[in-house]
Amino acid sequence: xxxxxxxxxxxxxxxxxxxxxALPPGRALDICLRLQTAILExxxxxxxxxxxxxxxEIYGASRTVVRxxxxxxxxSGLVSIEKNRGAFVAKPTIREAHEVFQARxxxxxAVARLAAEAITNEQLARLEAHLEAEHAxxxxxxxxxxxxxxxxxxxEIADIADHRVFARMxxxxxxxxxxxxxxxxxRSDTACESHSHHALMEAFQARDADxxxxxxxxxxxxxxxxxxxxxxxxxxxxxxEALGRAG
Amino acid sequence: xxxxxxxxxxxxxxxxxxxxxALPPGRALDICLRLQTAILExxxxxxxxxxxxxxxEIYGASRTVVRxxxxxxxxSGLVSIEKNRGAFVAKPTIREAHEVFQARxxxxxAVARLAAEAITNEQLARLEAHLEAEHAxxxxxxxxxxxxxxxxxxxEIADIADHRVFARMxxxxxxxxxxxxxxxxxRSDTACESHSHHALMEAFQARDADxxxxxxxxxxxxxxxxxxxxxxxxxxxxxxEALGRAG
DNA sequence: TGACTAAAAATTGTATACGATCTGAGATTG
DNA sequence: CAATCTCAGATCGTATACAATTTTTAGTCA
Numbered sequence: 001x002x003x004x005x006x007x008x009x010x011x012x013x014x015x016x017x018x019x020x021x022a023l024p025p026g027r028a029l030d031i032c033l034r035l036q037t038a039i040l041e042x043x044x045x046x047x048x049x050x051x052x053x054x055x056x057e058i059y060g061a062s063r064t065v066v067r068x069x070x071x072x073x074x075x076s077g078l079v080s081i082e083k084n085r086g087a088f089v090a091k092p093t094i095r096e097a098h099e100v101f102q103a104r105x106x107x108x109x110a111v112a113r114l115a116a117e118a119i120t121n122e123q124l125a126r127l128e129a130h131l132e133a134e135h136a137x138x139x140x141x142x143x144x145x146x147x148x149x150x151x152x153x154x155x156e157i158a159d160i161a162d163h164r165v166f167a168r169m170x171x172x173x174x175x176x177x178x179x180x181x182x183x184x185x186x187r188s189d190t191a192c193e194s195h196s197h198h199a200l201m202e203a204f205q206a207r208d209a210d211x212x213x214x215x216x217x218x219x220x221x222x223x224x225x226x227x228x229x230x231x232x233x234x235x236x237x238x239x240x241e242a243l244g245r246a247g
Numbered sequence: 248x249x250x251x252x253x254x255x256x257x258x259x260x261x262x263x264x265x266x267x268x269a270l271p272p273g274r275a276l277d278i279c280l281r282l283q284t285a286i287l288e289x290x291x292x293x294x295x296x297x298x299x300x301x302x303x304e305i306y307g308a309s310r311t312v313v314r315x316x317x318x319x320x321x322x323s324g325l326v327s328i329e330k331n332r333g334a335f336v337a338k339p340t341i342r343e344a345h346e347v348f349q350a351r352x353x354x355x356x357a358v359a360r361l362a363a364e365a366i367t368n369e370q371l372a373r374l375e376a377h378l379e380a381e382h383a384x385x386x387x388x389x390x391x392x393x394x395x396x397x398x399x400x401x402x403e404i405a406d407i408a409d410h411r412v413f414a415r416m417x418x419x420x421x422x423x424x425x426x427x428x429x430x431x432x433x434r435s436d437t438a439c440e441s442h443s444h445h446a447l448m449e450a451f452q453a454r455d456a457d458x459x460x461x462x463x464x465x466x467x468x469x470x471x472x473x474x475x476x477x478x479x480x481x482x483x484x485x486x487x488e489a490l491g492r493a494g
Numbered sequence: 495t496g497a498c499t500a501a502a503a504a505t506t507g508t509a510t511a512c513g514a515t516c517t518g519a520g521a522t523t524g
Numbered sequence: 525c526a527a528t529c530t531c532a533g534a535t536c537g538t539a540t541a542c543a544a545t546t547t548t549t550a551g552t553c554a
Contacts, residue, residue, distance in 0.1 A: 021322070022318070022321035022322045022324075022327070022328065023318070023321075023328070024328055024329060024330030024331075025330055026330060026537075027537090027538085028537095051504090051505070051506095052505075052506070053504090053505075053506095061538085061539095062538060062539045062540075063506090063539085063540090064311075064537085064538055064539065064540090065537085065538065065539090067315075067506090067507095068314075068315075068318060071269070071270070071315060071318060071319070072318070072322065074269035074270075075268070075269045075319070075322035075323075076322075077269075080269075081269065081270070081271055082271060083271030083272055083273060083506090083507090083545095084271075084505085084506060084507075084544080084545050084546060085505090085506080085545090085546070085547095086505070086506065086546095095411075096411070096412070099410055099411060099412040099413070100412055102410070102412070102413075103412045103413060103416070106353065106354065106357050107353065107354070110353050163346055163349070164342075164343070164346060165343070165346040165347055165349070165350045165420075166346070166349075166350060169350070169416060173412075273507080274507090274508085275507095298534090298535070298536095299535075299536075300534090300535075300536095308508085308509095309508060309509045309510075310509085310510090310536090311507085311508055311509065311510090312507085312508065312509090314536095314537095330515095330536090330537090331514085331515050331516060331535085331536060331537075332515090332516070332517095332535090332536080333516095333535070333536065
């Protein structure tokens, strides 16, 4: 049962969650996080409608709370809300896909530099453990888990950089990347990814900020090039079916 | 009566507002924008408490709607919400001030480059008009207006770059900068600012992307250095006093 | 059959009500 | 007199109810 560890990282157990959603702790935040996890795990397909009553029923909360959660998710870009029509799992356009990866290519290398300059031994160990988990998932052929861990790796770096403004941006960009990958990923060999992360790891161990920055930049450009920006997947699943009763 | 034009730019008349707050059009968005304007015009001091009933009374809406608006503002970083305590106009810390300007120094030069590459003659004219208005405000000694226009200038550039992800980031960073300046600005000679904007304008006219990028970078570093990050202003005004009945 | 229309059902938008929590003034005590 | 305690008022958190809007369905007519 290693999954909870994964989701905790990607979803934001560290670096105070309410900082991400600007919501005080409470049931709304809970629902927010659960839905976010479900979306990032690709259990809720892009385009799926999130009916307020239905979500409330599943998590045992009233529409008031659910609405707050959905609104928060809309701000983070994982959900889009249309007037009088409701909330839907976001379905990034091809344009947005490009933009998100352009933004990542600008911001994450700078963040990697900061992280390389500030990283402690303890954080190094943690990051290495993360990398190993990622490697293991790849060996198992568990792609969903590997992708999740891959995102978590980037987020951990942002946390190490200890820059809240950047960290928040990175978190949002990576969440959206997860959706984008769900829709547009084409490349079969995800191995290169793990390789990039390994190279990054070495740069961190050497505290080589220049290397970290440049490796991260290549890595993200590489990811960007791994997208097929023509076809688009349709989302047909049903809500309670995907979430079950526990979510 | 030139102010509405100004606020319209800073607040986001262009580039579909609901994109900024991820809120569908409606009363919540209205309140959101009015409060944002009031905050950015420094009529609502950092730290001021925004009582839900009071805001609702002023704008003629129920708490339900007001809460949605406050939550949206919290996401954009202009308001902070504390559990069981309510919403307050955000009061950026010194650390956050540094971080916001570091982020601007990274992102805005890249955005300026994009804008220089894409700018049309029409947009050039618009931008020039904006610059003139800014110059006029400075000549009048109307600092509040000048600051507002200064922020608007940066936002227009982001809109010209036509990159929604960056534009949204820039908008959020500039909003927060407005608060930061309200709290920490020290320099008396705001003239240099106008000078920087002039230099940028020339780069745009020449479609010189390199120049635009580098000028923007220096400009933001310069702004950052114009902050005094020691003292902190206290906010004591009252809500309805600042907003009046019309807001 | 197919397209259009109208009524019914489902869903969202908003207001209101009530319990929970916080705040501050005044009483109490060492 | 200062510090603490208690309780009333203010304010927030959440559920529920009803109005407005959209979506679906059933029916009608060409």
